[in-house]
Amino acid sequence: METPTETELIERVRVRDDRAAFGELVRQHQSAVRGFLRHLTRGDDALADDLAQETFILAYRQIGRFRGEARFSTWLLGIAHNQFRNARRKLLTAPDQTSVDADESTVPAATRAADLRADLDAALRELSADERLALHLGYAQGLSHGEIAALVDWPLGTVKTHLARSKEKLRHLLAAWNPQT
């Protein structure tokens, strides 16, 4: 039996309220959405998964509004981003994303020194929240500049500026990993 395409799955959910089809969509996109929210919540996996669940439930309710103008994954990430912003607004105690995260204790110093991943995480902490967000969406999620602009509601120029600035900072911070620079 042929595997249904993403468009067919969406249509089944929209027209027939096919929950099995929606389950398949969740299975296909859960990793990206949960990964994005874990990035936004800075490692609070439980909160990220709660928000991811709310994201998919909202997507299910609003799937009739999905017109296919953007990729389905981008549309889901947009909902996830809104969920995160709403949650942050509600939880006034949540750390301000615009400040540099002071919680460096989550990565042991010895591991950080030995591991490129840890060094990258440390370097990312030197970036502003918006720069990190642009970098994550552009490089970890593979979104285009236009998609990022639409998702986070920034002008295209701002996206490009954030990406260029963050890359410049990373180039400097990770120079040890690339002796040619």
Added chain:
Amino acid sequence: MEPANLNSDASEDAALAALMRNGRSEMADDGFTARVLAALPPPKRRAVPARNVAGWLAYSIGGCAGLLVVLWRAGDPHALGGAAREFGNALVPLAATLGDPWIALAIGIAVASLGIAAASCRPRWRPW
């Protein structure tokens, strides 16, 4: 201050993408999908589609029209009553055959078959 270069270097972008995705393989589902499906709102009771309302309307109008024709053709209500009695009398021998267990069994099987068929298919003309 604006960065000196806003344009992307393809090789640097590829390296950065690889770096950003490094160690971030596909996240295991771990029952996440099942939790989402369990938390979905219950299925909505569908409103009666306009098509079904139109079907019922057609049946009702047809029934009423048929009744009016019968009344009109009968002319005299007494004659109509007599015709009804004749029809009833004609049914008596038919009803008598139902006493035969084989006939009753055949009718039972036919009715059950029709019931199963009606439950398992949704013809366009069915008004419910």
